[in-house]
Amino acid sequence: MIPELGHFALVLAVVAAVAQTVFGLVGPTGARAHWLAAVRPAALAQFLLTSLSLGTLVYAFVQNDFSVEYVAANSNTALPVGYRIAAVWGAHEGSLLLWAWMLCAWTLAVAALSRSLPDAFAGRVLGVLGIVSIGFLLFTLVTSNPFVRLDPPAPDGRDLNPLLQDPALAAHPPMLYAGYVGLSVAFAFACAAMIEGRLDQTWARWTRPWTTVAWAFLTVGIALGSWWAYYELGWGGYWFWDPVENASFMPWLVATALIHSLAVTEKRGLFKSWTLLLAILAFSLSLLGTFLVRSGVLVSVHSFAADPTRGLFILAFLVVIVGGALALYAWRAPLLRSEAGFEFTSRESFLLFNNILLVVAAAAVFAGTMAPLISDSLGLGTLSVGSQYFDPVFLLPTLPLLALAAVGLHASWKRGRLSARRGAILTTLAIAVVLTFALVFGAWSGAKALTPVGFALGLWLIGSALVDPIDRIRRRLSMTPAVIGMALAHAALGVFVVSVTAVESYTRERDLALAVGESGKVGEYEYRLTGLEMREGPNYDALRGEIVVSEGGRQIGLLHPEKRSYWVQRQQMTEAGIDMQPTRDIFAALGEDLGAGRWSVRAQVRPLINYVWLAALLMAIGGVVAAFDRRYRREAPDARARDGEGA
Amino acid sequence: MNRFLLPAGLFALLVAVLFIGIQRAPQKTVIPSALVGKPAPAFQAQRLIGEGRFDPASLRGQWWVMNVWGTWCPECRHEHEMLLEIARSEVLPLVGLNWKDDDQAARAWLDELGDPYDVVAVDRDSRIAIDWGVYGAPETFLIDDRGTVVHRHVGAMTREVWARDFLARLPKKPGVGG
Numbered sequence: 001m002i003p004e005l006g007h008f009a010l011v012l013a014v015v016a017a018v019a020q021t022v023f024g025l026v027g028p029t030g031a032r033a034h035w036l037a038a039v040r041p042a043a044l045a046q047f048l049l050t051s052l053s054l055g056t057l058v059y060a061f062v063q064n065d066f067s068v069e070y071v072a073a074n075s076n077t078a079l080p081v082g083y084r085i086a087a088v089w090g091a092h093e094g095s096l097l098l099w100a101w102m103l104c105a106w107t108l109a110v111a112a113l114s115r116s117l118p119d120a121f122a123g124r125v126l127g128v129l130g131i132v133s134i135g136f137l138l139f140t141l142v143t144s145n146p147f148v149r150l151d152p153p154a155p156d157g158r159d160l161n162p163l164l165q166d167p168a169l170a171a172h173p174p175m176l177y178a179g180y181v182g183l184s185v186a187f188a189f190a191c192a193a194m195i196e197g198r199l200d201q202t203w204a205r206w207t208r209p210w211t212t213v214a215w216a217f218l219t220v221g222i223a224l225g226s227w228w229a230y231y232e233l234g235w236g237g238y239w240f241w242d243p244v245e246n247a248s249f250m251p252w253l254v255a256t257a258l259i260h261s262l263a264v265t266e267k268r269g270l271f272k273s274w275t276l277l278l279a280i281l282a283f284s285l286s287l288l289g290t291f292l293v294r295s296g297v298l299v300s301v302h303s304f305a306a307d308p309t310r311g312l313f314i315l316a317f318l319v320v321i322v323g324g325a326l327a328l329y330a331w332r333a334p335l336l337r338s339e340a341g342f343e344f345t346s347r348e349s350f351l352l353f354n355n356i357l358l359v360v361a362a363a364a365v366f367a368g369t370m371a372p373l374i375s376d377s378l379g380l381g382t383l384s385v386g387s388q389y390f391d392p393v394f395l396l397p398t399l400p401l402l403a404l405a406a407v408g409l410h411a412s413w414k415r416g417r418l419s420a421r422r423g424a425i426l427t428t429l430a431i432a433v434v435l436t437f438a439l440v441f442g443a444w445s446g447a448k449a450l451t452p453v454g455f456a457l458g459l460w461l462i463g464s465a466l467v468d469p470i471d472r473i474r475r476r477l478s479m480t481p482a483v484i485g486m487a488l489a490h491a492a493l494g495v496f497v498v499s500v501t502a503v504e505s506y507t508r509e510r511d512l513a514l515a516v517g518e519s520g521k522v523g524e525y526e527y528r529l530t531g532l533e534m535r536e537g538p539n540y541d542a543l544r545g546e547i548v549v550s551e552g553g554r555q556i557g558l559l560h561p562e563k564r565s566y567w568v569q570r571q572q573m574t575e576a577g578i579d580m581q582p583t584r585d586i587f588a589a590l591g592e593d594l595g596a597g598r599w600s601v602r603a604q605v606r607p608l609i610n611y612v613w614l615a616a617l618l619m620a621i622g623g624v625v626a627a628f629d630r631r632y633r634r635e636a637p638d639a640r641a642r643d644g645e646g647a
Numbered sequence: 648m649n650r651f652l653l654p655a656g657l658f659a660l661l662v663a664v665l666f667i668g669i670q671r672a673p674q675k676t677v678i679p680s681a682l683v684g685k686p687a688p689a690f691q692a693q694r695l696i697g698e699g700r701f702d703p704a705s706l707r708g709q710w711w712v713m714n715v716w717g718t719w720c721p722e723c724r725h726e727h728e729m730l731l732e733i734a735r736s737e738v739l740p741l742v743g744l745n746w747k748d749d750d751q752a753a754r755a756w757l758d759e760l761g762d763p764y765d766v767v768a769v770d771r772d773s774r775i776a777i778d779w780g781v782y783g784a785p786e787t788f789l790i791d792d793r794g795t796v797v798h799r800h801v802g803a804m805t806r807e808v809w810a811r812d813f814l815a816r817l818p819k820k821p822g823v824g825g
């Protein structure tokens with residue numbers, strides 16, 4: 001009964017979404033202005049109905065209701081309750097329901113926080129969001145209904161894919177979807193502006209905080225996925241250029257460009273049509289990401305649900321949403337002219353190069369991700385594109401981007417007056433170079449060609465980002481959230497670059513074959529296997545090793561890597577043993593049984609690797625802080641009354 | 648033509664590529680087994696019901712079908728009715744490969760739902776399934792009279808699949824099908 005209630009609520013949610021779309025898009029056309037009053041209630045109804053639907057699915061999982069096929073396929077009585085809830089989005093159907101729910105949550109947020117916007121404009125934004133929502137709800141209902149019953153019920157479930165039984169991965173999809181879906185808000189703002197044929201600086205100010213928050217979610221989602229791959233897949237890296245990783249990275253790159261281009265549109269009224277295009281592209285790439293992962297077009301370790309019918313549905317959906325938006329763009333964008341000009345070394349031109357380089361990087365990733373598919377479609381055989389392509393092609397636009405950012409942070413709007421900040425630029429660069437030498441020749445020995453470049457750029461960026469806040473503190477000027485957020489995010493990017501450089505340059509790794517009592521050398525580190533024992537978890541057996549790692553005869557780490565065998569799915573999982581230290585990770589993963597009591601052990605020592613994810617988290621925090629800048633709330637009547645201050 | 652049409656044009660190209668990609672995707676889900684056209688991997692396995700071991704060599708000289716199943720697999724429950732129907736038609740011997748399962752649970756399953764299999768071989772530790780390149784349950788293989796794998800079906804057996812991919816591949820013998 002309860003799953004049917006959830007199913008029915010989802011059907012009613014489609015009705016609410018249709019109402020939201022019709023009232024929102026037809027209302028502003030004039031004759032039916034009073035229809036606009038119904039848009040927000042429709043959005044609320046849609047949110048409540050989708051929440052009810054998601055709630056019943058969660059309930060079915062918690063109650064172990066194996067008469068629901070989706071529950072039987074993805075849960076088990078031995079599965080801990082936390083993972084039973086996470087199992088809701090452990091496979092295709094539930095993931096989609098979560099997607100749809102997120103969209104409704106974002107829509108509700110827009111409905112609640114858009115009271116200061118003109119009614120007609122807010123109505124159009126919500127109407128466009130309604131169209132997206134109709135598509136996703138129908139997709140869920142028609143091709144991927146999670147409420148299908150199993151008759152007779154299964155005695156027990158097949159269990160959640162053991163790969164997904166992990167805290168970081170339980171949180172990864174909600175974060176990632178929140179980011180993907182959040183970009184739909186910028187998309188809807190762009191469509192509404194194109195429908196009205198009017199785009200001014202106020203529009204950019206409305207759009208900016210939504211985009212930045214969505215971007216922050218996306219950042220955290222990607223970082224969580226990367227962190228999980230590091231310790232769970234037992235490979236030890238943080239990025240593999242896997243198609244599914246790329247699918248989330250492309251919208252991130254374009255969203256990053258969009259954030260910067262929105263800044264120009266807000267401050268100077270420039271780049272209007274370009275900003276619109278980026279807003280359309282960012283969300284389109286999110287949809288494309290969903291398509292690539294869900295349709296089975298690209299084969300990857302992540303695509304656990306592949307189904308061509310679903311692929312066809314998403315493709316049709318893409319044509320309607322993206323094709324519609326791009327057609328609207330071709331029609332309306334020529335109307336939106338920017339009048340003002342700017343000088344070569346002004347902030348505008350730095351942000352223009354920022355946009356070009358980010359979009360080039362996204363295009364390079366796109367080409368590499370799609371090449372195997374295109375080659376296959378044209379019957380040219382299977383093609384595999386790996387890091388040999390992605391690494392150089394991605395670094396080519398991004399290394400200059402970092403240098404531009406370090407200088408551009410000091411540029412002022414409209415006029416090229418870099419000379420005023422020349423001192424700060426050169427001082428930070430000098431400090432960065434000195435520190436780079438200290439790192440390359442002192443702290444770590446030896447370097448690859450790009451090592452000093454990476455360190456210098458990263459450190460320079462950190463220094464540059466901090467100049468403005470420090471200057472403001474010294475001169476006792478006000479520190480707005482926008483200033484703090486921007487400094488934090490750019491300094492975090494610097495930290496990211498430094499840590500990636502350290503990881504890529506100074507990682508020591510080797511595969512050892514060890515029996516208990518034996519040891520092997522990994523660079524200057526010694527790994528000794530001191531024990532192997534069997535252990536029982538809640539729904540798995542594990543072989544647990546104990547490894548003592550020492551450097552120069554001194555013990556520096558004690559690791560407990562595990563090889564888990566999950567009872568229900570009979571899948572072997574690697575749980576790496578990692579000793580996190582402030583300056584490095586000491587890592588070991590158990591590999592294969594080599595016979596005669598010997599096990600292969602993947603041994604790695606990676607300096608600064610945790611700062612890669614920490615930096616991503618700081619970047620996201622920077623984004624959120626900046627999004628809460630007071631000027632975004634200035635139009636709200638109550639805020640105006642409270643603050644009573646001007647620009 | 649204006650330059651603002653360019654994104655829409657590129658998008659149309661992309662849609663075309665994706666559309667062709669989807670058209671080809673079903674071929675991927677059929678999973679062309681490396682085994683098709685090759686001799687079926689030999690094995691000897693304990694029987695789920697009855698004494699002794701089962702060796703597919705004993706089926707030499709006739710066409711037969713091997714169905715991979717487990718009680719943990721919801722799809723297997725779906726196709727069970729169809730397997731019973733196939734068994735009743737008595738066209739081919741139907742061998743079950745009980746994969747990664749518990750013997751008692753498997754016997755209880757057959758008691759409860761009916762036993763379509765002429766013989767069930769037990770593959771508790773996946774040794775046979777790996778040799779056969781089994782991807783997930785259920786899977787069904789068609790093997791000819793010389794012991795060559797003729798076809799492999801991934802997913803639940805349906806009446807349509809059975810007629811199109813299995814019965815249609817059988818040699819036209821007088822008396823069978825016609």
